[in-house]
Amino acid sequence: MKVTVFGIGYVGLVQGAVLASVGHDVVCVDVDEEKVKNLEKGIIPIYEPGLTSLVEDNYQSGRLKFTTDSKFAVGHGDFQFIAVGTPPDEDGSADLKYVLAVAETIAKNMQTPKIIINKSTVPVGTADKVSEKIKTVLAERGEVIDFDVVSNPEFLKEGAAVNDCLKPDRIIVGTVNKHSEEMMRELYAPFNRNHDKIIVMDVRSAELTKYAANCMLATKISFMNEMSNLAEKLGADIEAVRHGIGSDPRIGYQFIYPGCGYGGSCFPKDVQALVRTANDIDYKPSILEAVEEVNYRQKNKLFEYLDRHYQGAIEGKTIALWGLSFKPNTDDMREASSRVLMEKLWENGAKVQAYDPEAMEECQRIYGQKDGLTLVGTKEAALKGADVLVICTEWSQFRAPDFDLISNSLNEKLIVDGRNMYDPNTMEKKGIAYYAIGRGRSVSK
Numbered sequence: 405m406k407v408t409v410f411g412i413g414y415v416g417l418v419q420g421a422v423l424a425s426v427g428h429d430v431v432c433v434d435v436d437e438e439k440v441k442n443l444e445k446g447i448i449p450i451y452e453p454g455l456t457s458l459v460e461d462n463y464q465s466g467r468l469k470f471t472t473d474s475k476f477a478v479g480h481g482d483f484q485f486i487a488v489g490t491p492p493d494e495d496g497s498a499d500l501k502y503v504l505a506v507a508e509t510i511a512k513n514m515q516t517p518k519i520i521i522n523k524s525t526v527p528v529g530t531a532d533k534v535s536e537k538i539k540t541v542l543a544e545r546g547e548v549i550d551f552d553v554v555s556n557p558e559f560l561k562e563g564a565a566v567n568d569c570l571k572p573d574r575i576i577v578g579t580v581n582k583h584s585e586e587m588m589r590e591l592y593a594p595f596n597r598n599h600d601k602i603i604v605m606d607v608r609s610a611e612l613t614k615y616a617a618n619c620m621l622a623t624k625i626s627f628m629n630e631m632s633n634l635a636e637k638l639g640a641d642i643e644a645v646r647h648g649i650g651s652d653p654r655i656g657y658q659f660i661y662p663g664c665g666y667g668g669s670c671f672p673k674d675v676q677a678l679v680r681t682a683n684d685i686d687y688k689p690s691i692l693e694a695v696e697e698v699n700y701r702q703k704n705k706l707f708e709y710l711d712r713h714y715q716g717a718i719e720g721k722t723i724a725l726w727g728l729s730f731k732p733n734t735d736d737m738r739e740a741s742s743r744v745l746m747e748k749l750w751e752n753g754a755k756v757q758a759y760d761p762e763a764m765e766e767c768q769r770i771y772g773q774k775d776g777l778t779l780v781g782t783k784e785a786a787l788k789g790a791d792v793l794v795i796c797t798e799w800s801q802f803r804a805p806d807f808d809l810i811s812n813s814l815n816e817k818l819i820v821d822g823r824n825m826y827d828p829n830t831m832e833k834k835g836i837a838y839y840a841i842g843r844g845r846s847v848s849k
């Protein structure tokens with residue numbers, strides 16, 4: 405089937421490549437010429453396991469094309485995916501200017517019926533706005549051409565996006581009629597073989613499903629972070645509590661890991677956007693507001709540990725930092741807890757010696773030649789001459805480090821662990837002071 409994807413960002417590129425890999429004929433279009441040229445040379449704009457070879461193979465086979473020519477792109481696909489960004493406005497609501505600009509482009513250029521699919525995370529009611537925009541432009545053109553706007557939100561996790569897209573848990577399809585439902589079933593048939601993963605509903609429910617899913621996950625994390633703060637004050641160990649509650653299948657083990665806060669391109673933005681949507685309809689979203697507040701506080705926690713440890717005299721200290729990305733297996737530092745920590749440290753006159761397996765270039769891009777920031781090539785090099793070690797991201801290569809080397813390299817035998825990677829008993833035996841999240845015994849109160 406012929407597919408066009410507008411927006412060669414994270415979502416669009418993964419979706420386009422995966423659709424091509426099952427045999428669809430896909431054109432990905434973007435306004436960024438350099439990005440398109442690079443993709444044609446096999447240079448992929450993001451780090452995502454498995455994506456480079458998937459893009460290359462399908463590009464070589466001719467099933468996946470890249471272009472800046474939107475007229476050609478609109479002409480190509482019976483399906484037109486909108487996968488452009490929806491950055492937060494100043495007030496936290498999702499900015500729809502790119503989505504509506506694509507809708508306008510499609511409407512200006514379409515000659516045959518189209519299924520227009522919203523893949524971007526967009527507020528409830530956006531499909532109606534896209535529909536209105538297309539109707540208006542078609543009317544201006546004096547044309548009557550059939551189209552349906554479908555909501556089909558993505559549920560990709562960074563670091564596992566290709567696999568999530570190839571083997572989705574569910575395919576949410578919000579449609580207005582049977583025709584578009586049938587077309588969508590046909591498009592996704594290759595992903596729907598063993599059991600039916602397609603869940604069809606009305607468009608508004610599909611739009612809300614995406615926000616509800618991410619907000620539910622963010623709520624689990626903030627809830628656990630709140631429990632971890634209680635555990636800390638009460639002298640309990642949140643890791644024991646996590647095991648204890650996760651064994652109840654109604655609660656489950658996933659997304660109950662306490663830590664130094666959630667980041668990334670989805671949770672912070674989506675929680676804020678749903679708060680904003682609720683405010684717009686005069687509903688006070690108490691739970692969502694609390695989820696955000698707890699996360700905000702949690703991101704400041706590692707600095708608070710250090711500040712307390714040094715009794716406010718952190719100026720001149722050098723902090724070894726392991727992990728910059730918002731989670732492992734990505735180079736993405738959007739809303740990463742490491743940024744909050746580093747910025748606080750710099751504000752207070754401390755220096756950072758940082759290492760991350762993937763996000764060093766991204767860190768350089770964000771902060772440039774920043775005074776107080778040294779990026780080093782190995783986790784061991786980050787320790788040299790540093791006072792203490794802080795961990796912000798649970799990369800697997802940090803799981804079993806050489807603790808003797810850590811002790812010998814640091815001026816103080818202290819690890820501040822934002823991801824609860826180590827056993828406090830082992831740390832005690834090794835003579836290393838250990839501040840972690842919600843581990844009553846080990847954290848100075």
Ligand code: UDX
Pocket residue numbers: 558559560561562563618621625658659660661662663664665666667668669670671730731
């Ligand atoms: C998330 C959703 O998982 C995905 O379904 C959606 O489509 C996009 O948003 P992503 O942002 O890639 O995906 O990362 P995810 O693995 O969900 O982690 C988000 C943040 O939560 C990270 O900062 C992570 O460290 C934190 N987290 C996650 C916790 O602090 N505790 C947990 O138990 C799980």
